[in-house]
Amino acid sequence: MPKLKVSLLTGRTIGQGQGKEYGKLSDDYWKSVAICEMDPDDIKRLKIKEGQNVKITTDFGSVVVKAFESARAPHPGSAFIPYGPWANLLVNSKTHGTGMPSFKGISAEIEPAPKEKVLSLLNLLKEHYKRE
């Protein structure tokens, strides 16, 4: 299966900003945040179609999200995930003495994940943060 190395950015979008005002448990939020925006050429290189699931892995974790074509192309080699619980499974918590984790410019690997599902918010919480 093809794999792609990218630099991962996390950030705000209008969709995420509006989605969170609908409530973090809403479908709107889930749809606007459990996604990844990629350069159309990069999507081709992975041999997938828009809307299919991909698995993103960094040194700190991995997560499955839906891939979409970025409207901000071209930016081959960069991918963007909106802020939220899915993105945070991938970021570096080390702050290098500044208090601030690294939310942008993280090295990541993306591969197609046709057989895996995108976790719902509740399942994500259960799987990663289950309380004893």
Add this chain to the structure above:
Amino acid sequence: MKNNVITRLKNACAISETKFLNYSNHRRQVPLVRKNGELMEASLDEAVRRSAEILAKASYPILYGWSCTSCEAIRVGLALAEEAGGVIDNTSTVCHGPSVLSIQDVGMASCTLGQLRHRADLIIYWGSNPWSAHPRHIDRYTAFSDGRFQKSAWRRYLPRLNAALTKKRLDRASSLVLRKEVSAPTETAKSPSYALARKERKMIVVDVRRTHSADVADYFLQVEPNRDYELLQALRMIIRDEELDVDEVAGVPVEVLEDIADVMIGCELGVLFFGVGLTMSEGKLRNIDAALSLVRDLNKRTKFLIMPMRGHFNVTGANTVFTWQTGFPYAVDFSHGYPRYNPGETSVVDILCRGESDASLIIASDPVSHFPRQAVQNLVSSPLIVIDPQITPTSLLADVVIPSAFVGIEAEGTAYRMDHVPLPLKKVVEPPEGYLTDTEILQKIFQQVRRLKGEV
């Protein structure tokens, strides 16, 4: 408004419209306390009592959030943190904390937004996408606003917008005809046009990818990811008439940089807005340092100002209240009986990652959604109190949940705009029966903690 329900908004931006019309979705109805692993309904008194017990017993609690509530609530929060001997921190710690650190090294040449509306003819957005994150910024305060000495540049934008839409349509059409994607070649940076030398308003966007804001700008500069620092320092050198030994910096040819520097020096009043694009990428506070120093150096040649684009409607207020009461803007540790400040040591992400805290109170914030996984895992492994108007991922994992009234909709209070102007937030509707404001809830918890600690 109809029957205490908001039905319509005028003059609101997309984000605030959604907020005002949908705030009552996903409301918790009653306080909850976790018993035997399950969150059960409880009375407010019980929830408050349990919260006070958790905080009074803890030896190193953290109190986090604060950026989406009123200054009045934050004042009580500080008293509570001091009483409990814990660490109080706000969302700057994962947002513009590095900007604060840099300001503490370099200072900052800034102003209120009206100053820019009246006077700014050069507006630069760096690592910031106001079109998406601060939708009214451009038409209220910068390129598309009217001021005493400068007029809106809206009229010049319209032909540009038409041209961009036409190009998109042509690309679409040709890709349908040719049955393959026609994507634009990666742009090599070109110099800004001579039009930018005019004294009318003009907007420049600098970013790693072409955002919506870039489409609206007079000039867009694409910078390689994690290379903002080099670019800023290179511009600084040019402003100071120093020679650059290289041909290009961060993917941008030096001749282009020299032309951009000319535009910056030639303006009447310029402003640089910067966003988390700078604080969060490699270099963090050093990027901000470079931006602050660049603007400071520009003041030798012309009037230039800088401002961070803050998220969370009252993060500036949180910084402000923290500072006047404790001397420090965030990451304040009261465990020794007096305020201590050392981001990297006393900041909550670090404390959580080191597993040092033994209880948390989260207010007006959702760290489970916004903190890296390791920090979240430690957050939920000790007693967790959540005060929030809505159900959030954090409240789903809490031990005590206390619903509160929405500041700015159901409760009044003071908040600070990103340029430090204090504004009164109004109460527009009544909160649901039994809902208290953050201030009232915190007061109750504070009184009980004092009692438990024997100070009353």
Add this chain to the structure above:
Amino acid sequence: MRLIVKNGYVYDPLNSVDGERMDICVKDGKIVEKVDERKAKIIDAFGMVVMPGGVDIHCHIAGSEVNAGRLLRPEDHFKDIEAKTAITRSGVGHSIPSTFTTGYRYARMGYTTVMNPSMPPLEARHTHEELNDTPMVDKATYPLLGDWWFVLEYLRDGQFKECAAHVAWMIDATKGYAIKIVNPGGLEAWGFGRNVRDINDPVPHFNLTPKEIVRGLCRVNHLLHMPHTIHVHTNNLGKPGNYATALETMKCVENLNNGDKPVIHITHCQFSAFKGSDWRTMESGAEEIARYVNRRKHVTLDMGQVVFTDTTTMTADGPFQYILYQLTGNKWVNHDVETETSSGIVPFRYRRKSYVHATQWSIGLELALLIEDPWKIYLTTDHPNGAPFTTYPRIISWLMSRRARKRTMEKISRRAQRRSLLPSINREYSLYEVAVATRAGTAKALGLKQKGHLGVGADADIAIYNLNPDQVDLAKKPKAVRRAFQTSAYTIKGGEIVAINGDIVKSVEGNTIWVDVKLSSNPRTVVSDLKRRFREYWTVEYENYPVPEDYLTASSPVSVKAEV
């Protein structure tokens, strides 16, 4: 609550009491003629000095500029901390203390009223929030109006009455106490990075001069019957040769005199008393200024004394602060406020061996000692610009003791020593004069009728100092003077004992004093004019601008009736 302060040496200049041994009686927060001894708490002040609580006429303690300074300088706080107690909140100090600490430190020195001199009107809410969190003292604040576009436009057109009505609105909207003017015209010029050269240099885009602004606002002040005069930070502050500007500023309102009453207050005059043409030739202009002030009745001043220490400069004078940044290379914060004013902050250290700094130190004292009438010049450091307010006791000891001045002089730059006028000045302040400079004089200049004295009806704000003028030759014991004023034996605020020997024993709120101007015309004309033009000028809505009275934790308005 009844109290009797028994048998102390009372210094109450407003009632001409000069060291008499007498009792001061307190009931329900006010000074009264007598109380029943059996029902009262007795404080034995035998062998101690009793004065009204201190009244500080100019100290930057609250608001956006002060807070920006706090944020800028965490290093200012690290070494100077105050731990929480059962009664007090924790905090930090040195040159820009946190709000609770500010209140406690003033109380420990026996001060009970403080005036915050620089409030950008758009951010008035912020100033009041911080004042609400400053315990132990009564406070007030002055809105910055000298570069407000409405003022500039009305004065340019000669419309003094309209200007006065708008200023009245602003005083109410900001809950302010006096009209503050800083580098008139210069702050508007700084909006585009420029400055004004002197009081006759027209303000860019507005076509009027700083002189017209000062004169205009002086007339407005009269029309409104404000309790204090206009409070002025002159043009060219900190520039060698600027004593001429200070003199011209004082002269330009001479003919607007109000009988024998002052019509202008020049603040931190030391920074405006430089002779010379550059930093090498800079020297003291105190003599010229003192000569002028000694012959006039229409001016009051405060010192703006410098002390050799690390401190922070912060003023509304944006262009001046930028110059300080250029001189020192220190970090620099600038904050311009739309339509109204500006501000700047730069850390600064005054060094003994620097000729300029040592000369500045000398100038402040020269002014206080050469101006004969103590009712004309008051003790301040323009906290924190010249030094933190906790240095006031040291300054008192310099004023009272030639010996103390000489000791400090021995360690300063030789060139400054040679040029200083201090060696030729024998005058030593008496306790009476100190009481004038730190409480009676300031209260009088501010028009605060219930403060600064111990007569019947005054607020029961009393300071008792451990100093015995009969046993100690104060001029020869400057250290004893300094220690006594550093830590009062008792501080009484509103009739309650709040501090004893440096310990805060009770935390009290303190009132925010402001002027409630009652216009004789219909205020609605001003309001509708402002509403109409509000959006053109500011980026906030009209409804959100004024500070409502209930915003102040404890509001204490002073009513005046205006002539407009």
